[in-house]
Amino acid sequence: MPPRPRLRIGLIGLGAISRFYLAALERAPSLHLAAVCDRDPDALSPLRGRVPCYLDHRELLAEGGLDAVVVCAPNHMHAPLCRDVLAAGLPVCVEKPLATLPADGAALQAEARLRKITLFTAFHRRYNRPVRALVDRLPAGVPVTAVRVRYLERIEEHIGRDSWYLDPGRCGGGCVADNGPNAFDLVRVLLGPVSVSGASIARDAAGVDRRALVRLHSPGGAAAAVELDWSYAGERHGRLGASGRRPHRLRRHARRLPRVQGIAVARVRGRAGGLRAAGARRRGPGGRGRARRPRAGGRGLPGRARGAAGRGTGAAEPG
Numbered sequence: 001m002p003p004r005p006r007l008r009i010g011l012i013g014l015g016a017i018s019r020f021y022l023a024a025l026e027r028a029p030s031l032h033l034a035a036v037c038d039r040d041p042d043a044l045s046p047l048r049g050r051v052p053c054y055l056d057h058r059e060l061l062a063e064g065g066l067d068a069v070v071v072c073a074p075n076h077m078h079a080p081l082c083r084d085v086l087a088a089g090l091p092v093c094v095e096k097p098l099a100t101l102p103a104d105g106a107a108l109q110a111e112a113r114l115r116k117i118t119l120f121t122a123f124h125r126r127y128n129r130p131v132r133a134l135v136d137r138l139p140a141g142v143p144v145t146a147v148r149v150r151y152l153e154r155i156e157e158h159i160g161r162d163s164w165y166l167d168p169g170r171c172g173g174g175c176v177a178d179n180g181p182n183a184f185d186l187v188r189v190l191l192g193p194v195s196v197s198g199a200s201i202a203r204d205a206a207g208v209d210r211r212a213l214v215r216l217h218s219p220g221g222a223a224a225a226v227e228l229d230w231s232y233a234g235e236r237h238g239r240l241g242a243s244g245r246r247p248h249r250l251r252r253h254a255r256r257l258p259r260v261q262g263i264a265v266a267r268v269r270g271r272a273g274g275l276r277a278a279g280a281r282r283r284g285p286g287g288r289g290r291a292r293r294p295r296a297g298g299r300g301l302p303g304r305a306r307g308a309a310g311r312g313t314g315a316a317e318p319g
């Protein structure tokens, strides 16, 4: 049987996170980077001569020859870019959040359904090894009763040339819109569908969500707490161990460890200590930090641990 042709992928947005995709595409034998697009010519420079480059995504789409598109532009651009990709009849993998407004997200979903085209938000945390290990360790048939997910970092350490992260309009608000999706997705992995029971959010003078505690619950009564912090100072290399028994203690412990970035704890019925998926992680390919970033020109890979838990193992696992 002849080998299946490689899927031709177009990549829109060549900033920090794109380098994980570029590295993964290089390693995936079934995928081929067929075209890239960034409105900033400097971002295209390292790829010129290697792959067709476009400054406008509409030109990339009009040129054809693609089987799917990855969208890695800033949050506020996800909806319009995805809309155009779907309108071109192409499946799309978009970085989180799917959109900055719920109505835009719902419209994209409806459009994808109508066209029978895949629309995939890259909730990568659920695929990270520590998370998979935690899920594997959950005893079969014993429901998880409590989950805690943390995402602590100082966002100023991770902003590139464009400070859209600190513009609530372009980011979608702040830590809740930006780090929340992967954290909430982990809760969903462990508890299934959940609803929000309450949230407290602290904003700065510019209206950016800097800290948040979001509580969620499942229909079966399991509870989840998601802690998000964009003002977490003093990060340092380190690892955090934790159990689910004394969450208030864990929090204090986490505050003492300067480089805490994420932790997910699942408590299961009849099990005192709980289970954990990694904990503090080093800056590096696992997140949005500066260390150990594969560089493709411009600034390095995001090194903060996006979302909860998980130690990345190179460019394949962006936090």
Ligand SMILES: NC(=O)c1ccc[n+]([C@@H]2O[C@H](COP(=O)([O-])OP(=O)(O)OC[C@H]3O[C@@H](n4cnc5c(N)ncnc54)[C@H](O)[C@@H]3O)[C@@H](O)[C@H]2O)c1
Binding pocket: 012, 013, 014, 015, 016, 017, 018, 037, 038, 039, 040, 043, 055, 057, 072, 073, 074, 075, 077, 095, 096, 097, 122, 124, 160, 161, 162, 178, 287, 288, 302, 306, 318, 319
């Ligand atoms: N999952 C994760 O761990 C993770 C980590 C970092 C970023 N992200 C997400 O990835 C996305 C990008 O974040 P980033 O940190 O790489 O941002 P960035 O600012 O480093 O890069 C964004 C790039 O998109 C380009 N761009 C902006 N508008 C464009 C347009 N209309 N068409 C084409 N290119 C355009 C910019 O020029 C820039 O090069 C965001 O949605 C962010 O939330 C996810």
